[in-house]
Amino acid sequence: MSVDEVQKNIKNNFSIPPHKTSNIKKVIGVVSGKGGVGKSLITSYLAVLMNRKGYKTAVLDADITGPSIPKVFGVHEKAMANSDGIIPKLSKNRTKIMSLNLLLDSEDTPVIWRGPVIASTVKQFWSDVLWEDVDYMFVDMPPGTGDVPLTVFQSLPVDGVIIVTSPQELVSMIVSKAVNMANTMNVPILGIVENYSYITCGNCHEKISVFGESHTDEIAEKFGLKVLGKIPIDPSIASACDKEAIEELQGDWLELAEEVLCNLQ
Template sequence: MFFRSKKLSNDDKRLADIAAAVAIFFELKDASGIVVLLLNDAHYTVKLPFVCASLHDDLKAHLAEQAGFADLQFTIEHNVPIYASKVEHLSNVKNIIAISSGKGGVGKSATAVNLALGLKAQGARVGILDADIYGPSVPLMLGTAGESPQSPDNKHMFPINALGLASNSIGYLVKNDHASIWRGPMASKALSQLAKETRWPLLDYLIVDMPPGTGDIQLTMAQQLPLTASVIVTTPQDIALSDAEKGIAMYNKLELPVLGMVENMSYFECPECHHQTPIFSSHGAHRLSEKYALPMLAEVPLNTVIREYADSGKSLIDEQPEHAISKIYKQAALRLSMQISTQLSVSETAQALANKIEVTRLD
């Protein structure tokens, strides 16, 4: 949703100049989607269509260095738009991002959880849906294994909140020592109900941890739920890349944008000498990203800290925000949010509603 200032005066040029300076800071082609509002004679609010809390101070410093802006004050905010999808949006959910992989064992679930936590750290309101019907692992990673969602009306479920995320998973409904022995249509129906019958709070992004492969569940998600875009997770070796390429091909056929790639297990860094060893080959995801013109959102090394925090149900990003791995995920979240804002179209319905809202000067 984009808002425009109601004030029309000579200040309009300054508003445009500030927006242009912000676009330069983020290396954007233009300032579309960046809104600058005048609060008083020297205080401006910059509203961004993506989340970037980690860069707010740097952005303010950049603006302070610009000619004519040195004596101004700036507040940085975000207003994530609702982007277009083929299906009617879920209540309270602006955008749904599918985290996918062609095969299992490439770290897709860990990526989904840490991308969600990274988006939260950047200032977004985030939920996570565990769509891996046969191997749900999100409850363990969030420290919520054994919990069950409440359903006062026996029709809708309330998500379980953990680590600042709203979550739901088939793992909350099926005990750990039980297997989900369901055929494809059954699993697809269960997933659709899980997504649609959850009373999500207002979310900028709902991250969906998809099951591996290109089968019934993936098709159901793409055709019945308002997916905004997808992210492909892989490892560098050829066997994983081959399956990842099939996932990209599937989303291209379904006309669902793929916003980028995350390469897990890129290398192992010795904790003593810091020598990097590419155990599972190297630059594999780079070759695939170049072939399909997809950006690399992150290259995540093999590091025991990822496994330790996942197994304990804690957030590395919250507890150790300056850790190298935390910075990788927060940077990936920033890149993902910016990719969405620069590559996708805003929902026409949402845009029409936003244009009816006027934001006036606040004295």
């Protein structure tokens, strides 16, 4: 038996079915090798963009100890449950959301849990939530290559991952780890999104690389990946997040990512 066959068997043995009422067509993981690169922003905005195209979208917030998805969408009411399972909350434009913050008594309550409990919670968000019909589910994962990404890759039928990074010197090593983990788990990589890529001068409209020369294109070429978008440092983005109005944000930065998602078989 080949290494690929062994890995496939391991994944099949750990995979769990969604809730019996759920019909989820595509599952997209959004990952990063390190924190602070704006992964939750990218996750949220991808869901918004696909929702605008008429698809039914959902976000599973797997960043259990640092959940931020509900706040970006302006969703604060606690999720409820019935005898069948947990009912996800709906954003203003009807994107379904499930996050631990929607189950806590207070959003400020710290989550001081060990890895196995966190991993179990992520599985429950998949199997015990009444997602019903979803065209694209985006899974916002914590940074790194620890318990949660491993749990998601093993337990959920992930159709592809998008790697979020920033234009800094360490990007090569950081992205390499994320790429290698996805490859080890036989999860397709859809491409890379670079956040905090540049600022645009208000006078001459020149793009200025605040963090120095970007190496994202080089890394993408090294691994044979697409760069799906470069997100600028833009006041409108920060304002949309601060105002909890990600669904009002307008920008064409992720057009290629939209195209790749729409063409996903």
